[in-house]
Amino acid sequence: MPLLRTITERAINLLPWFDTRMPGASHAGLLPPLTDAEAKYADSMRRDVGAIAGEIGDRNAFRPDALAAAERYLAGRLADDGYAVERQAFVVHGIEVANLIAELPGTARRAPTMIVGAHYDSHRGCPAANDNASGCAAVLALARVFAGKPREQTIRFVLFTNEEQPFFWTRDMGSLVYARSLRERGESVSSMLCIETIGCYSDERGSQRYPPPFNLLYPSEGNFIAFVGNRASRSLVRRCVESFRSHTAFPAEGAALSMIVPRVGSSDHWAFWKQGYPAVMVTDTAPYRYRHYHKPSDTPEKLDYDRMARVTAGLERVIAELASDTTV
Numbered sequence: 296m297p298l299l300r301t302i303t304e305r306a307i308n309l310l311p312w313f314d315t316r317m318p319g320a321s322h323a324g325l326l327p328p329l330t331d332a333e334a335k336y337a338d339s340m341r342r343d344v345g346a347i348a349g350e351i352g353d354r355n356a357f358r359p360d361a362l363a364a365a366e367r368y369l370a371g372r373l374a375d376d377g378y379a380v381e382r383q384a385f386v387v388h389g390i391e392v393a394n395l396i397a398e399l400p401g402t403a404r405r406a407p408t409m410i411v412g413a414h415y416d417s418h419r420g421c422p423a424a425n426d427n428a429s430g431c432a433a434v435l436a437l438a439r440v441f442a443g444k445p446r447e448q449t450i451r452f453v454l455f456t457n458e459e460q461p462f463f464w465t466r467d468m469g470s471l472v473y474a475r476s477l478r479e480r481g482e483s484v485s486s487m488l489c490i491e492t493i494g495c496y497s498d499e500r501g502s503q504r505y506p507p508p509f510n511l512l513y514p515s516e517g518n519f520i521a522f523v524g525n526r527a528s529r530s531l532v533r534r535c536v537e538s539f540r541s542h543t544a545f546p547a548e549g550a551a552l553s554m555i556v557p558r559v560g561s562s563d564h565w566a567f568w569k570q571g572y573p574a575v576m577v578t579d580t581a582p583y584r585y586r587h588y589h590k591p592s593d594t595p596e597k598l599d600y601d602r603m604a605r606v607t608a609g610l611e612r613v614i615a616e617l618a619s620d621t622t623v
Contacts, residue, residue: 314529314551315512319540321519327544329601336436336604341595343372343432344494347415348424349595355416355459359390362456365415366393369454372435373397376442378452383476387457387467394469395454397438403447403621407485408477410451410574411437411614414458414469414491414563418589425585425593427458430490433607440611446618448485455563470563474570486531486617487574489564493520493606494598495585504583506557509550517584519546520577520606523559526551528573535575538616543609545602558582577610 329337347354347365354361370380378397385392395415401408413430417423431454438452455469462468470489477484496518497503503517504510522539524532529551536549552559558581560568567574579585587593 313553314526317549318533318537321540321546321548322544323546326605329604330608333604333608336607337600339436339439340429340432340603340607341600343435344424344428344595344598347428347431348422348593352422353417353420354423355419356387356390356392356457356462357419362392362416366395369415369431369435370395373438373452376439378438378442383473385472387462392456392469394456394473397452399441399445399450399452401447401449401618402445406448406621407483408449408451409485409614409618410453410487410567412453412455412470412487412489412563414455416456416459418459420591421589421593422591423593424595424598425494426492426581426588428595429492429494429598429603433490433493433603433610436607437611437614441614446615447621448618450614450618458563464565468566470566471569474566474572477572478570484567484572485620487564487567487572488535488610488614489562489574489576490610491562491576491578492581492585493577493579494603495579496599496602497584502584503580513548514546517580519548520609521580522547522549522575522577524551524564524573524575525559525568526553527568528575531573531575534617535613538613539609542612543605545605545609547609
């Protein structure tokens with residue numbers, strides 16, 4: 296099998312649409328005990344997912360009161376950490392909806408901006424604990440830990456509405472509304488990290504699926520976090536994977552792939568690609584692993600908060616490194 300993987304990887308990477316060769320080595324073996332910081336992440340993320348997916352539940356433009364309740368909760372959490380929250384409102388189907396933006400200004404002049412984001416709306420009929428209260432909880436946790444600790448680049452934490460159907464890949468997708476506003480005002484964006492569905496992990500063989508031929512390249516155990524970008528974001532994917540692997544004892548895989556691969560553009564990072572910005576999706580691979588995806592059974596108790604915390608702690612270090620770079 297290792298020989299087959301090597302042959303397959305070399306063959307795939309001869310094609311101009313794929314790059315699966317990532318720096319460093321993914322963590323293997325037992326995970327170390329949670330640190331105190333990771334335990335705090337786990338507690339806060341469990342609370343936030345419980346509030347968003349457990350108490351509010353199904354939230355979208357077709358349940359505007361619930362969507363507004365989620366918006367108020369998220370804005371309140373950011374405000375509690377000292378952020379002045381900007382509300383980017385727009386109207387769809389006669390309903391006002393909004394992206395939420397919290398900015399940590401950078402210390403370097405003329406440095407670009409880094410975006411860390413997740414969508415907070417849900418698929419219709421789904422409490423959406425993993426997709427994507429998990430991503431929202433990570434953004435809140437990261438915003439909290441960086442509050443009052445600026446890096447050279449401005450870091451903007453953004454919570455998007457209208458990622459799910461029927462708005463997905465349309466002009467009413469919240470992240471596209473936001474990314475277009477950045478392009479219209481000529482803002483320089485060094486990187487966008489889209490945190491999408493990060494709560495499901497399993498060490499069981501066969502728990503992870505892929506579109507062929509990627510099943511020959513990656514583990515059959517769904518116990519890793521994935522960094523996924525397009526070819527134009529190849530450098531960012533590699534930097535994220537190298538950083539995460541260098542200081543986080545948690546399995547991580549990465550790939551820069553063409554949109555011909557199913558689901559490569561299946562979240563808010565796509566909107567930034569459309570505007571020419573480098574962007575990476577950080578994900579547990581969603582339907583390739585999580586059997587409750589877009590179902591009423593996507594509830595808070597299904598998530599692995601300890602492993603979510605490990606991933607979020609790793610992302611903290613990735614963000615700190617990326618946002619300290621003024622050469623991009």
